[in-house]
Amino acid sequence: MAMTDEQIERYSRHIILKEVGAKGQKKLLNGSVLIIGAGGLGAPAALYLAAAGVGHIGIVDADDVDLSNLQRQVIHSTADIGKAKVKSAKESMEAINPDVKVTTYRMFVDSTNIRELIREYDFIIDGTDNFPAKFLINDACVLEKKPFSHAGIIRFQGQLLTYVPGEGPCYRCVFKNPPPKDAVPTCKQAGVIGAMAGTIGTLQAMEAIKYLIGKGDLLTGKLLTYDALKMEFRKINLKKDCKCAVCGENPSIFEPIDYEQEVCEETAGRFATRDEQ
Amino acid sequence: MIITVAGEKKEYKEGLSLVELIELEKIDMPEYVTVSINDDFVSSEDKETTVLKEGDSVEFLYFMGGGC
Numbered sequence: 001m002a003m004t005d006e007q008i009e010r011y012s013r014h015i016i017l018k019e020v021g022a023k024g025q026k027k028l029l030n031g032s033v034l035i036i037g038a039g040g041l042g043a044p045a046a047l048y049l050a051a052a053g054v055g056h057i058g059i060v061d062a063d064d065v066d067l068s069n070l071q072r073q074v075i076h077s078t079a080d081i082g083k084a085k086v087k088s089a090k091e092s093m094e095a096i097n098p099d100v101k102v103t104t105y106r107m108f109v110d111s112t113n114i115r116e117l118i119r120e121y122d123f124i125i126d127g128t129d130n131f132p133a134k135f136l137i138n139d140a141c142v143l144e145k146k147p148f149s150h151a152g153i154i155r156f157q158g159q160l161l162t163y164v165p166g167e168g169p170c171y172r173c174v175f176k177n178p179p180p181k182d183a184v185p186t187c188k189q190a191g192v193i194g195a196m197a198g199t200i201g202t203l204q205a206m207e208a209i210k211y212l213i214g215k216g217d218l219l220t221g222k223l224l225t226y227d228a229l230k231m232e233f234r235k236i237n238l239k240k241d242c243k244c245a246v247c248g249e250n251p252s253i254f255e256p257i258d259y260e261q262e263v264c265e266e267t268a269g270r271f272a273t274r275d276e277q
Numbered sequence: 278m279i280i281t282v283a284g285e286k287k288e289y290k291e292g293l294s295l296v297e298l299i300e301l302e303k304i305d306m307p308e309y310v311t312v313s314i315n316d317d318f319v320s321s322e323d324k325e326t327t328v329l330k331e332g333d334s335v336e337f338l339y340f341m342g343g344g345c
Binding site for chain 1: 284
């Protein structure tokens with residue numbers, strides 16, 4: 001489908017790039033990304049992907065906006081306190097770019113819903129705040145052969161890696177199993193600088209965009225680490241673990257696993273409503 | 278001998294074990310840290326017995342669960 005004059009104007013700074021062009025912009029407009037978590041990482045990722053004109057964005061979160069979120073979750077504003085995060089995020093994305101179709105899922109991901117959820121999307125962004133969810137998303141993406149961006153942040157530190165099916169290691173190759181509950185501090189316990197969420201969440205959006213337009217090198221087989229106090233980015237090489245329980249030669253995991261949850265925020269009840277427009 | 282730790286070249290005694298390196302580098306909660314030597318992961322069974330050699334490149338990979 002041809003772009004309208006308004007779209008050509010809106011995306012002119014993309015279209016002028018030789019790596020994007022009208023062809024790449026159309027790939028973004030026809031592309032879909034699921035963002036799991038409308039928090040610190042999900043907020044900037046959602047805003048940049050909406051602004052970039054990714055045609056369909058899904059956003060998953062069971063929580064409501066809380067005052068303590070606003071130091072970093074830039075997709076929500078003070079007036080949104082008490083509102084469902086997915087609703088607030090959808091309103092912000094649509095305000096930036098009415099081209100984008102946003103599907104909201106006000107729910108927690110678990111082993112019963114994750115595979116079906118990710119199946120509809122081209123690329124998945126893990127913006128969750130706990131290890132059970134990170135392993136759940138990893139395993140589901142490996143099993144469904146979906147590419148995804150993992151990221152983690154704490155204090156002045158961040159990390160990310162990109163999994164592409166058949167091209168390099170998954171998150172479980174590196175980290176094996178979730179640490180015991182409370183063994184590794186969460187950002188609620190240890191704190192996180194707001195701009196760290198902005199930096200790393202934006203890098204996740206960049207990986208999604210590069211994947212959709214098919215340009216550049218993704219962080220497959222690499223862990224990018226960012227130490228903001230030293231202002232140091234490092235790329236650490238990772239090899240696929242042939243003994244990995246989910247993507248290895250003799251896997252033992254055939255369905256995503258529900259590990260015990262320990263999340264950053266106090267969570268409201270379990271919701272399983274879907275608002276699609 | 279010279280070993281590269283997290284991208285930085287450092288001098289250590291000959292025959293340094295991984296356990297000794299973890300102590301010297303003050304790695305917090307090493308049981309939850311993934312170690313790679315020359316891009317190969319060290320399995321948890323091998324962590325106790327691994328001895329380092331000249332020119333090795335060691336990385337410590339930390340769990341980061343935040344996102345909220």
